[in-house]
Amino acid sequence: MFSLIRGNLLKGWLFLANLSMQKKLIVIFVFLISMPITYVTYLSARSTLQSVLENATNNAVQMTANASNTLDSYVADLKRYTVLPLYNKEVQYYLEQKGTNWDKNVSIGMFLSYLNHTKEEISAVYLVDKFGSVFYDKNTTITELYPYEQLAQWNSLIRNNGAAPIITGRHTIRANSNGSKEVFTVLRTVKSASTLKDIGIIAFDTDIKIFKQTFEPVNQVTGGSSMIVDSQGKILFANNDKGGFDPTKQSSLLLKQAKLDQGSFQSEIGGQEYLTVYKVSQETGWIMLHSIPLNHILSSFEQNRSALILTTLIILAFALLVATIISYALTRPLKSMVRLMKQVQRGNLGVSLTPKYNDEIGLLGHQFNRMITRIKDLLEEVSITEKRKQKADMRALQNQINPHFIYNTLESIRMLAESNDDPRVAELTYLLGLQMRYSISRSEEAVTIAEELEHVTNYFQLLQIRFPGKFELELDIPDAFLELPVLKLVFQPIVENAVFHGLEKKSGPGLLTITAWSRDDNAMFLIKDNGVGMSQDKLLALNNNLQSAEPGENFGIGLRNVNERLCLHYGYSYGLQVESELGVGTSVTLQIKGPTLCETEDNTK
Structure with a gap:
């Protein structure tokens, strides 16, 4: 039952929600007006009905009591005689x-x-x-x-x-x-x-004409019928009303409901409703009953009710007319705006709306005009950006010639060093060539963690040749992280920054470690060195430079480049966080999406 009601309410809501704004306003206005008017009309009609019934009952009770008292006085006189x-x-x-x-x-x-x-x-x-x-x-x-x-x-x-x-x-x-x-x-x-x-x-x-003489005035005033029944239930007197109601046939039914010395009740007799008042004579023990058709009592109420219903319908019709006019006036600017939006959809940006009033719709019109102006500006900016991008792509293609030339030259130097039996120069040239090949040979943006770590290892081999025994690299990466996709050239700039700003300035050998762990379905990497570290002021400036919109000059350029690429690719909740202590060392925390999230995205794709 509850689900059926809920379903019907949902259907009604969907029907209302799919109506036009003008029809919605009309429905709402009419509902808000008709509900109180209908409720007040109902209360007024019910109050009038109760008042009419109460007055009719009181009058009938009083007249019946008076007639009964008159008859009691008459019988009392006979007893005295x-x-x-x-x-x-x-x-x-x-x-x-x-x-x-x-x-x-x-x-x-x-x-x-x-x-x-x-x-x-x-x-x-x-x-x-x-x-x-x-x-x-x-x-x-x-x-x-x-x-x-x-x-x-x-x-x-x-x-x-x-x-x-x-x-x-x-x-x-x-x-x-x-x-x-x-x-x-x-x-x-x-x-x-x-x-x-x-x-x-x-x-x-x-x-017995005394009975008729006593109750005839009551019958004429109320339009009902009277009956007198003795204590044994025998009818002493009865007269029929104009509707043909014969109380003698219904005496047993009426007497069953007359349980007190005096009162009233309603009953249905012959398909018609009657109001019956009664009084038990203290002098004779006779029961005086007077039945009045309810349609006779409510005839004036029916006329008033018809007039009330007609007045209510007129008010509702007027309310509907006013609601239609108001809803049309309110929705007309919206319809104009919809027409202009359709023109904008077709590519016509030379439209504008002229609001007449400063209400919410007027404010919406002003915002619409500002939106059109902003769209024009954005289209112009996009056009300019596209032209700049084309030029940048041309410059990038041209700049690729130089790395290829340098890579080919290094390969020639390596071959010459091998022919001259110089293995260090050959190895150094080979490693440098691998570094350049990794940078220019991969067109795709994402690589695996394993490939990135291999690039870092090659870079450290270069450093070992240049600085024998100066640096040491330790990798503690779980196997689950090795196939995790990541942007190219994320670890190498961080490692390079740690070497030349931390470990190189340290007296004695230095250690750089890279570890990984999971946290909240994200992959966390820690690149830590035991170099010279930095002061708290310099650390604060570095972290501010990573988060600011404008980069600082010649300060953390490599770290900022990595951080911006991570934020653009993964979101601004990801990126780098630097911690350092002077004389102890520096650690950089890198956060990217973990294996679980990446697998989910791949499956979705």
């Missing part, structure tokens, strides 16, 4: 009298009529005496009631509940000859004020 028979002496008296008469009917009738007219939604008020006779007063819309059909249920509820008021759920009563009415009932046992014994039952049948 059920206590009134306890305080009416005539009612108390007649409830204990068996049978009926005019006075009993009138007295109880007036009492029931008063109770029936206390609230408009009361359909009927019933009073049952101690002997099971039922008296009632009904709403004017009802012509006939059948109270004895409910008497058995009332008696059963009272036996199981005692003296506390009882609220029945929604049920149907028969009214008139062929009609019915949906009501809920509040009833209570009537106690004797003197003996506290049961002397009757009082009951209120209340039209």
Whole structure:
């Protein structure tokens, strides 16, 4: 997974890197502008959505609570009305009298009529005496009631509940000859004020239209639907919203999520999202639920969001236009410079750029003009150098005539010395001829360490003839170094410098040793003599002369020549290092590439 993401990021980066500078600037500008705008737009939309949902939830909770409180107050009033028979002496008296008469009917009738007219939604008020006779007063819309059909249920509820008021759920009563009415009932046992014994039952049948009257304003404001469920899960009231949502079919799902006394939750019903708020009545134990379609709540938010998205797109389009203009203005000088470079590539050096501004691109333009001028100067210098080199080559070819002439002359002298039986002159002439042949016969620049040491040995033989017993040469070179390639005439100038500036001035015989070792894949050579040495001031001047750009006059010319050739061939980390002590001797350290590096280079080639 990580490798896949890394690969996609790499592909995206390569795609961006291969775009033109103008397109890169456009992409960067649009990205830098669109990211914060999009993020701010997202945060604003999310904050607005949360605010809308929170306000809608709070409003729905408040309205549902108010409706629930209204209904609780209504039921509480009915409960208080059920206590009134306890305080009416005539009612108390007649409830204990068996049978009926005019006075009993009138007295109880007036009492029931008063109770029936206390609230408009009361359909009927019933009073049952101690002997099971039922008296009632009904709403004017009802012509006939059948109270004895409910008497058995009332008696059963009272036996199981005692003296506390009882609220029945929604049920149907028969009214008139062929009609019915949906009501809920509040009833209570009537106690004797003197003996506290049961002397009757009082009951209120209340039209369920009170539920609709209570929750209709909430539904109109929120556009949702309401439902009232009793403690047994039976639906007392429900109305459908305009979208056809039937809460009675989803009551079990809604009740499972209503776990507290009051709250709210969101749910999906029939493929549509709903916000449901609920409250459990402390008076009745009923659960009031109110469900609102989220699309109704978010309709204003959707409009605002569309406007916000449109505004964001307009800003992004404007940003794209500005980015295009700015990127074109920034890259136009670069494109002009590229066109001029192509002309320079074709050989036209008569071009120049005229920067308009002093920014980085303007500075680049000035540097471009300076580069063209410098190229012209370099081409002229190269032309002059080539002409000088041709002249130098001619002079070198001419100068080769003299060494050849001298070598041939030496060979004639050697033959004459042999014919005259003079072996020293013949040997001296022979060795000198070998020295000159080594210098002029090898056209290639590199030789082996073995060849260089052979040249040094021949040179020392010349010195032995001239100064018998004066000098001694010791070579301690491992075999691995003998085939190491090196520049021609590296050791001989160093040896010659040691002989004539160190050993010759020493009283008595002198010793010169050449040793070799490896260090960090480099070959190290030490040419050491036990001559007169030099002072520290002279040693410092010699080393400075080796490192300086301009040579000193007649001072270390041979060593400087070797050092410069080594640095030019191998690099400036290589070359010579001289150490000396007055009266002790001088040592010269020579560093070149070792066997390992040379073998690697050869294999590469």
